[in-house]
Amino acid sequence: MPTIASVSLVRPLDQVAEELGRSFAETGFGVVRDHGIPADLIDRAWALCREFFALPEEVKRRYHLKGTGGARGYTPFGTEQAKDAQDVDLKEFWHVGRTLPAGDPLERFMAPNVWPAEVPGFRETMEDIYGAFEASGARILQAIAISLGEAPDFFADSVRQGNSVMRLLHYPPLAPGAPEGAIRAAAHEDINTITLLLGAEESGLQLKTADGEWISVAPPEGALVVNIGDMLQRQTNGHLKSTSHRVVNPVGEAARRPRFSMPFFLHFRPDFLIEPMEKFVDSAHSPLPPITAEDYLQQRLREIKLA
Ligand SMILES: O=C(O)CCC(=O)C(=O)O
Numbered sequence: 246m247p248t249i250a251s252v253s254l255v256r257p258l259d260q261v262a263e264e265l266g267r268s269f270a271e272t273g274f275g276v277v278r279d280h281g282i283p284a285d286l287i288d289r290a291w292a293l294c295r296e297f298f299a300l301p302e303e304v305k306r307r308y309h310l311k312g313t314g315g316a317r318g319y320t321p322f323g324t325e326q327a328k329d330a331q332d333v334d335l336k337e338f339w340h341v342g343r344t345l346p347a348g349d350p351l352e353r354f355m356a357p358n359v360w361p362a363e364v365p366g367f368r369e370t371m372e373d374i375y376g377a378f379e380a381s382g383a384r385i386l387q388a389i390a391i392s393l394g395e396a397p398d399f400f401a402d403s404v405r406q407g408n409s410v411m412r413l414l415h416y417p418p419l420a421p422g423a424p425e426g427a428i429r430a431a432a433h434e435d436i437n438t439i440t441l442l443l444g445a446e447e448s449g450l451q452l453k454t455a456d457g458e459w460i461s462v463a464p465p466e467g468a469l470v471v472n473i474g475d476m477l478q479r480q481t482n483g484h485l486k487s488t489s490h491r492v493v494n495p496v497g498e499a500a501r502r503p504r505f506s507m508p509f510f511l512h513f514r515p516d517f518l519i520e521p522m523e524k525f526v527d528s529a530h531s532p533l534p535p536i537t538a539e540d541y542l543q544q545r546l547r548e549i550k551l552a
């Protein structure tokens with residue numbers, strides 16, 4: 246059984262890089278403790294998530310921006326369906342993107358955020374935690390760079406003002422009327438560079454091993470679950486794995502509990518050219534052609550009918 250590394254980010258990065266790099270190459274996943282996102286900020290963000298999702302359905306739906314593929318604001322329960330999945334996912338969510346200075350040239354790639362007027366302080370706290378996720382992600386990318394034999398700042402330019410999205414997720418308690426076979430989140434791979442996830446201590450998250458077996462990911466309280474997305478898999482020509490994962494329905498007591506989670510989908514800059522790193526190209530691993538992060542994203546969103 247492959248093991249998912251669990252590392253503390255207070256240790257020097259060159260001491261954790263190898264273990265983390267091995268875990269990402271074998272399983273696509275790693276657990277990161279002492280990630281630097283302040284616990285009180287996380288607590289405030291959870292409280293605001295609960296407050297928002299407890300609003301009446303018709304109020305939440307005012308923030309559902311039709312025709313934008315759910316890139317910002319609210320996406321109602323039962324909307325998203327994973328690629329190749331038979332049923333919709335049993336979740337609702339809110340997306341926060343980068344807040345750009347007015348007139349920034351990146352505005353053509355990144356829609357402005359919307360904020361729920363009914364939840365005071367939502368904007369401030371969510372912008373703060375977006376920044377904290379980004380800072381933690383930058384350090385994790387440094388560890389990944391070291392593990393790949395590169396300088397620590399190898400990824401720095403490629404993610405500066407990246408098109409990252411934070412998703413606030415609510416899976417309600419299981420309802421008797423749910424379609425047979427529907428699960429909280431059907432198997433999928435993340436499209437982006439790396440994902441930093443809070444909230445996975447509430448059970449349900451599973452990943453698919455190279456042998457095709459589903460195993461549970463059970464981080465300690467407050468830790469991040471980090472996984473490799475398709476864009477970094479492509480840049481490393483398959484060396485780092487973008488692994489299928491899902492959130493299964495709880496049984497027993499847990500079925501009556503909601504589950505909240507907060508993935509931060511860290512993205513490259515839209516104009517970054519994803520090219521396979523030479524060191525991972527050989528006759529057994531032929532590379533995919535270069536593509537910008539934006540073109541790749543649009544291609545993938547079309548596949549899941551969001552663009
Ligand atoms: O809720 C979770 O634990 C995982 C969510 C997830 O994989 C996703 O939204 O891409």
Ligand SMILES: [Fe+2]
Nearest residue numbers: 433434435490
């Ligand atoms: Fe995911």
